[in-house]
Amino acid sequence: MRKGKIDELSILGGTPYFTEPVPVGQFYMPEYSRYESALRDIFDRRHYTSQREQGPLIKQLEARLSEFFQVKNVICVSNATLGLIMLAEAMGLTGNVIVPSWTFIATAQSLYWNKITPVFCDIDIDSQHMALDDVEHILSRNAISGILGVNLWGGAAEVEQIELLAHQYGVQLYFDSAQAVGCEINDRKVGNFGRAEVFSFHATKIITATEGGAIATNDDELADKLRAMIYYDFKSPRNVKISKTFTARLSEIQAAIALMSLDDFENNRLNNKKLHDYYIDLLRSIPGFKIVSPQGVSKSNYTYCVIRVDESEFGLSRDEIWHVLRAENVLARRYFNPPIHQVEPFSNYQVDASLTKLGNTMKASQTTLQLPIGARVDRVAIEKIHQIIQLAYNDQIAIKNRLYH
Amino acid sequence: MNLSNEFSLFGNQPLFFEPKPLGCLYQPDIDKVLDYSKIFYKNKRYTNDGELTILLEKRLAKLHRVKHAIVFANGFLAILLTIKALALPGKTEVIVPSLAYRKLDDIIAWAGLIPRYCDIDLNTLTASVESIENSITENTALILVQNSSVGLVDINEIRKKAKKYGIPVINDSALFFGKTNNEMVGANGDAEIFLLNATKFINGFEGGYVTTNDDLLASTLATTRRFGFTREDNVDFGASLNAKLNEVHAASALAFLDNLDKYIINYKEQFMAYKNTLEGIEGIDFIGRIEDNGCYFRDMGMMILLTDKWLLTREETISLLNAEGILARNYYFPLHLKDVGYKRITALLPNTHTIHDRLINLPQGAHVSICDIYKICEFIKKIKIYESELKKQLRGMNNEER
Numbered sequence: 081m082r083k084g085k086i087d088e089l090s091i092l093g094g095t096p097y098f099t100e101p102v103p104v105g106q107f108y109m110p111e112y113s114r115y116e117s118a119l120r121d122i123f124d125r126r127h128y129t130s131q132r133e134q135g136p137l138i139k140q141l142e143a144r145l146s147e148f149f150q151v152k153n154v155i156c157v158s159n160a161t162l163g164l165i166m167l168a169e170a171m172g173l174t175g176n177v178i179v180p181s182w183t184f185i186a187t188a189q190s191l192y193w194n195k196i197t198p199v200f201c202d203i204d205i206d207s208q209h210m211a212l213d214d215v216e217h218i219l220s221r222n223a224i225s226g227i228l229g230v231n232l233w234g235g236a237a238e239v240e241q242i243e244l245l246a247h248q249y250g251v252q253l254y255f256d257s258a259q260a261v262g263c264e265i266n267d268r269k270v271g272n273f274g275r276a277e278v279f280s281f282h283a284t285k286i287i288t289a290t291e292g293g294a295i296a297t298n299d300d301e302l303a304d305k306l307r308a309m310i311y312y313d314f315k316s317p318r319n320v321k322i323s324k325t326f327t328a329r330l331s332e333i334q335a336a337i338a339l340m341s342l343d344d345f346e347n348n349r350l351n352n353k354k355l356h357d358y359y360i361d362l363l364r365s366i367p368g369f370k371i372v373s374p375q376g377v378s379k380s381n382y383t384y385c386v387i388r389v390d391e392s393e394f395g396l397s398r399d400e401i402w403h404v405l406r407a408e409n410v411l412a413r414r415y416f417n418p419p420i421h422q423v424e425p426f427s428n429y430q431v432d433a434s435l436t437k438l439g440n441t442m443k444a445s446q447t448t449l450q451l452p453i454g455a456r457v458d459r460v461a462i463e464k465i466h467q468i469i470q471l472a473y474n475d476q477i478a479i480k481n482r483l484y485h
Numbered sequence: 486m487n488l489s490n491e492f493s494l495f496g497n498q499p500l501f502f503e504p505k506p507l508g509c510l511y512q513p514d515i516d517k518v519l520d521y522s523k524i525f526y527k528n529k530r531y532t533n534d535g536e537l538t539i540l541l542e543k544r545l546a547k548l549h550r551v552k553h554a555i556v557f558a559n560g561f562l563a564i565l566l567t568i569k570a571l572a573l574p575g576k577t578e579v580i581v582p583s584l585a586y587r588k589l590d591d592i593i594a595w596a597g598l599i600p601r602y603c604d605i606d607l608n609t610l611t612a613s614v615e616s617i618e619n620s621i622t623e624n625t626a627l628i629l630v631q632n633s634s635v636g637l638v639d640i641n642e643i644r645k646k647a648k649k650y651g652i653p654v655i656n657d658s659a660l661f662f663g664k665t666n667n668e669m670v671g672a673n674g675d676a677e678i679f680l681l682n683a684t685k686f687i688n689g690f691e692g693g694y695v696t697t698n699d700d701l702l703a704s705t706l707a708t709t710r711r712f713g714f715t716r717e718d719n720v721d722f723g724a725s726l727n728a729k730l731n732e733v734h735a736a737s738a739l740a741f742l743d744n745l746d747k748y749i750i751n752y753k754e755q756f757m758a759y760k761n762t763l764e765g766i767e768g769i770d771f772i773g774r775i776e777d778n779g780c781y782f783r784d785m786g787m788m789i790l791l792t793d794k795w796l797l798t799r800e801e802t803i804s805l806l807n808a809e810g811i812l813a814r815n816y817y818f819p820l821h822l823k824d825v826g827y828k829r830i831t832a833l834l835p836n837t838h839t840i841h842d843r844l845i846n847l848p849q850g851a852h853v854s855i856c857d858i859y860k861i862c863e864f865i866k867k868i869k870i871y872e873s874e875l876k877k878q879l880r881g882m883n884n885e886e887r
Contacts, residue, residue: 128683323826327561
């Protein structure tokens, strides 16, 4: 094999270009020596998790996140899905809530656990964010109690316009911002929009706690309800009442990892940006293989490299290039497929028969691809991925023959 | 009688400057935790069915002598997803004892079902078989029982009754780990729940697990705890969420299991110290229990019962203890008396009413030495000695405050 160049695609009989799998996901875990230091610290203090009230590192993390997001209240949770579940309960949401079908399945699952009926809206085909005219269409024709907005791919929905709509129709608004940690909209940090927002600190996100999440809100009463749900000894000065508790504590070691990860945030973000720009540079010349750049934000975390595959120009379909990449050990992903409105139990909900058939969502689910970006990828890796795609473009007939025989 | 020379509540120095907590807080060997951690650092997989999580499940299954152990982010989610998996479709009620973990009925409500409270047996403080049988209706979807801190559920009898109607049984064994009659406790209902929480026994920071011999249940739970994905890009169970355990917690739990016997021996020593030293104090019954042929652990197992020969109320007794840094606490508060926002069904629960406000849990675990236990017991004896004066002054104090 010629050094630095791929000879033959693995799917056509060559050996995989990458010897180790390259996954999609940030995976910026703080290095082992820092982790060891934090663990020893915790073992010295002998305080492992929050019991009746927040542990010391949780308190520290919440204070630092509050400063980072420029938000009054941050409540740490075990993961973003549980944060969304708790939030819908604390907000007292019932009935019908508008949510895009184009999001990670957990967004809709959080509604299911609160016995809320999701009313799916379509997306704008270019930005892949919620289509405002669709949202308004649904609001004007149905009894809606809330909107669960989603901020995707290191970008954001048109949150300020959605806020206006929510206000106009008198419905509650909150956001699944699992992917939007550290993003800014018109120089305001995501975390400040709607009544509350939920962030993820999963291993694949830019701030990690291995598993983790946080709810951000400027609404003190709402914050108190959430704390009362988690912490037994929490006494609210605002005398809030909760219907039922929940368990979603983050441990002290998870908090320690998140604190270190928060320290690394800007370095990681800048690294992401460099990698993202390099992808744009190299992929520029390939027809029908376009990066969906983060939209709607004045500052992005660049945590995703999202491609829209146009088969009529590229020659291969999204699924075909996915097979090619997989054979080379590039673990590209096809989020979100199948789209939520086609998955049970959500496919059984029928709110308004005249609603859009979610055409843009369907199209996106058939043409969107994510490439690796983060700690597991460097410039050399991106060059190799580019070579694979270039070769696939050149060899598309042979590939199609191979895939269908 | 000058109480201010004897009791911190009346101005004396506390017995313990560093409070003695109720939570066990046993610490695994840190070097073992780090060794396990090196594994996930090497393979760069920090969650999502990582190598340590899989290893932990295998070891727990082997330890409990069951086919399957499925781990979760915490016990609450373990119970929630198991209820969802087992509850009879179309039925609405879950029978649960009132004198039980304070969140059990909340979990039932999150599962979209209605708690129906039953009474306990005074000997074991677990759900009484008779009361369960009286609570079964045509709407019963599931029975949720719990091993108490002083007794084990009569699981064979309960299963017999439940089987007549095809009702599944889940046993929450967060408070008990170990053997009884040489049989390891686990998979004793259709499913049994245990914890990996630092305040309980196995210190995995936070976590929980289910033991079962039911293959279908095991595969369902492995799926519903990770959003319902049966394979990449394929969701089969929409009624799922994120209840995954991460590799760091798994590392800690594994390290703990490596030294299991050490903690069990410590438990027994503490138990015997309390039992022997509290012997013969009028008004106090030490009702903690050792299982026959057991090697085991009980959370909140150092339990005393105040009899009618004890002149102070439980609240007064606990105030005196807490003031000394002895963080004794009430046992469970009856669920049917709790203020909640969802529907539930109750009945007369005479045993629960008789006993619930006379139970106190005393400190145990890693922060408590045998010497500390002697001091705690001596202090309890002192309360008895000064009982009448304490009663007078405590109630006199309250009168003045009005």
